[in-house]
Amino acid sequence: MKIKALFISDVHLGSKGSQAKELLSILKKYKPKELFIVGDFIDGWLLKRRNYWTQDYINVLRKVLSYSKNGTKITYITGNHDDFLRDYSPFEFGENIQIVDEIIWNDYLITHGDLYDGVVKLKWLGKLGAWGYELAIGIDIFLRKFGFKFSLSSFLKQKVKRAVSFITAYENQLAYQAQLNGCIGVICGHIHKPENKFVVVKNKKIHYINCGDWIEHNSYIIDDGNGLHLHK
Numbered sequence: 001m002k003i004k005a006l007f008i009s010d011v012h013l014g015s016k017g018s019q020a021k022e023l024l025s026i027l028k029k030y031k032p033k034e035l036f037i038v039g040d041f042i043d044g045w046l047l048k049r050r051n052y053w054t055q056d057y058i059n060v061l062r063k064v065l066s067y068s069k070n071g072t073k074i075t076y077i078t079g080n081h082d083d084f085l086r087d088y089s090p091f092e093f094g095e096n097i098q099i100v101d102e103i104i105w106n107d108y109l110i111t112h113g114d115l116y117d118g119v120v121k122l123k124w125l126g127k128l129g130a131w132g133y134e135l136a137i138g139i140d141i142f143l144r145k146f147g148f149k150f151s152l153s154s155f156l157k158q159k160v161k162r163a164v165s166f167i168t169a170y171e172n173q174l175a176y177q178a179q180l181n182g183c184i185g186v187i188c189g190h191i192h193k194p195e196n197k198f199v200v201v202k203n204k205k206i207h208y209i210n211c212g213d214w215i216e217h218n219s220y221i222i223d224d225g226n227g228l229h230l231h232k
């Protein structure tokens, strides 16, 4: 299918959780004029510690290169897990591959997002579901029996609340950055939470759109000529 642009982020090649095979089928499905890789494509942090590279990863890289061979313009935006590229960015490979830290495209700020995420990193807490909470309540009953005053469940509940407010703060901050740059929206990744919504910044509606990730959500954004659409 021919489209204007395809956006993916947080593929984390090098991580065992990376759904490279599923990504490959999406890359095969579309023929975009432009491909935006919105950071954390290669997990340099993990690769530094151990060598894990599969045929699926190779196939994804080959597909990206064949995109470029067939005329798709490729913009690779660096993320925190592939920040080793930031030493070289901005950088151009041949005619249609560029590596940048962020870019403005059609009045959208495209950035991975880690540059604005502040110091609080509570990503994993957002994943703590009802199951973990139930377990915590069980542990609390046990603790109380032995006279402990600490409540794990209320401790965790507080943490989850903070994780939720972290996400909101992140979304607001990214929208604010878009507004600062005179943009109508922001396209980002980083927190592995696909999203397509409007955030009000100083009485102005800013389009916030997050590509999500290829570990849990296998989500992506396309521009089919009628605007940006999130698929998840």
Ligand SMILES: [Mn+2]
Binding pocket: 039, 040, 079, 080, 081, 112, 114, 189, 190, 191
């Ligand atoms: Mn990231």
